[in-house]
Amino acid sequence: MNIDIGNALLDDATPGLRTDRLETLDEQVADAHERIADGRARDEFGYAALNLPETTDPDGIREACGDFEDSEAVLTVGIGGSALGAATITEAIGDGTAHYVLDNVDPAQTESVLAALDFTETAVHVVSRSGTTAETLSNFLLVREAMADDGVDWTERTIVTTGDSGPLRSLAETHNLPVLEVPAGVPGRFSALSTVGLVPAVITGCDIEALLAGGKSGAESLSPSLFDCPAYAYGAVAYALDQQGAGANVMMPYAEGLEAFAEWFAQLWAESLGKAGMGQTPVRALGATDQHSQLQLYRAGPRDKMVTLLRPARREPLTIPETDIEALEYLGGTDLGEVLDAEFEATEASLAEAGCPNVRIEFDRLDAHSLGRLLYDMEAACILAGELYGVDTFTQPAVEWGKRAARGLLGAKETEEAQAVTNKRTRRIE
Template sequence: MEVTIESALAEHSPIGVPRADLEELDAAVRSAAERIATGREQDEHGYAALNLPDETDPEPIEAAVESVTPAENWLTIGIGGSALGAATITEALDGDGATYSLDNVDPAAIEALLADIDLSETAMNVVSRSGRTAETLANFLVVREAMETAGVEWTERTVVTTGESGPLATLADRHDLPTLTVPEGVPGRFSALSAVGLAAAAFQGLDLEAILAGGRQAEASLADSLFESPAYAYGATMYALEARGANVAAMMPYAESLEAFAEWFAQLWAESLGKDGRGQTPARALGATDQHSQLQLYRAGPKDKVVTLVRPRERPSVPIPETDQDAIDYLGGSDLRALIDAEFDATEASLRKAGVPAIRIEIDALDPAGIGELLYTMEAACIMAGELAGVDTFTQPAVEWGKDTARALLRGEQTLETVDGLSVRTGPESQ
């Protein structure tokens, strides 16, 4: 993997980072890298995530999946980090079988999905560390009832991924369900390289060991200098850009199969670093599609953004047929691979010309090792950015407040008026 920060430097952008500042920042990176290394050695909360490529064992994951298959469909029932890692891996790679993530409680979407798939050929993985996540449990209960109504024995089609105790752990014991463990000390958004993110990949027959090997490759590249570590270069540069006014972090992969990765990154960056009045707002874009929409804002709008461009170096070849139309004859005889790479290069040049900082990330290929390396690199980068910013990267108090409030509203223990002292409603019923 290669991380290139040239277009994020001050000579190319009014909010870019001066080279001299990076030299000074490297001393802080060295200190932060030592803190991260100590946290890993002691398996501290959060830092333990960077040990997952060495500690995750594919065998029990594969065994649990085999116990509820064969099946045509796999439902990951979770929310946030309990679902996004699995979606990122399975969408990035070309495996067998159809995978779905039930990570929202939109009744119309759930109803449509259950009507569309054959539940007799469906297995599900219910993922919640606490076993108390309202959205996850609600979706599980809905799917379970749908299976029962369809005459499907749900206990033969369910894998539970949870902590050592809680309602889901109790349920799994009661029904003798295959159970996978959410790793201790690892927040959900950092858990992609564990059973949380890998069960769906196992269902698709993907090479879990190769995914983990990619993570180990990224792990081996960690160093105590931003000039020697791709992950720390990215994290430190993003931190420095935020300090200079780049408050929006646009993630723009040039591969449709990495669209879920951009969503995963948005959660990782927002939930980890949005604290104490700090943090960059993630924006999700897709190259080359959003060159025809969002790029207008990035180039001509406020100079408050940094754009990360991601691409694999290896792509399939799809020739573009010859044409006798003079206006488009430059396309004939070329290749879609060459075209999307030209689009990528043009976007980077366009941003640089407009003075918008951009960071380029290139992975060798969209294969198991490549996606493992990409996920690990972003996690390590996020932890480095949090260390430099002095925030608690691994907590999410604002998220927990929202969860607690939703439960209280459902139980009738609170109303909107008692939650915030004010309820503003519109529509005929408020007249």
């Protein structure tokens, strides 16, 4: 994987970075790398995520999934980091086995997903570290009811990933379900290359060994200098551009299979770095589609954004047929991937010409190894950025406040947060 930061430098972008600023930034990266390396060596909370390519046991995951590998579909029941990593992997490199996700509690969507599934041929993966996540457990209770309606013994089609205690763990032990451990010391949004993200990957035919090998190559590339480390270069430049006014980071992959990746990145970046009045706002986009819906704003709107353009260097060929329509003759015989690459390069040039800072990320092809490397590098970039911001990258206190408020409102127990919601000021206009 490589990163090109040329269009983020001051001569070409506003906001942008001065070349001499990179040298100072590199010194900060060296200090941050030392803290990260120490955290990894101690397997400290959060930093342990960067050890997953070595500590994740693919054989154990395959063994736990053994009874489900012939399933026609897999349903992940989780939320946030318990679902986004898995969805990213299967969407990008799955073999076509359908992967459904229940990661929200919208009744219409839940009913629609349940109605689409034949539970006699579906594996259900339930993910919650605590085993108490209200959204996840609510959906799982509905899934169990739907399985019963299909005449399916839910205990024969369910696999659980959870912590070492809690209601979900107790349920798994009571019913002798296959159960995997959520990795200790790894926040959910950093857990894609673990049991959390790899169960659906196995069931949908992904090469999880290659995914982990890609992650390992990312770990081996970490070094004290941003000039030698693509992950650190990305994290450092994103941080520095934010300091210059680029408070939004548009993640724009040019590969349909990476649309879920942009959603995964949004959680990683927002939940990790949005603290103490700091952090970039991640924006999800998809090339070339969003050239027609968002590029106008990025090029001609407020100068408060950096754009991350992401693509594989090689794609599967698909030739456009020849045509006798004179105005379209230039397309005939062209590979469709060439059209997408032309769109990519036109967008990059358009942004650069307008002085909008952008960064190019490229990898060889969209396969398991490259995806593992991409996921790992973005996690390392995020952790590096967190060190530069000086925030606690691995906590999410604002999210936890909302969880406590919701539980209180639902009657689990009275909470101060729920009372605050009850007492909130309103000014309703009808």
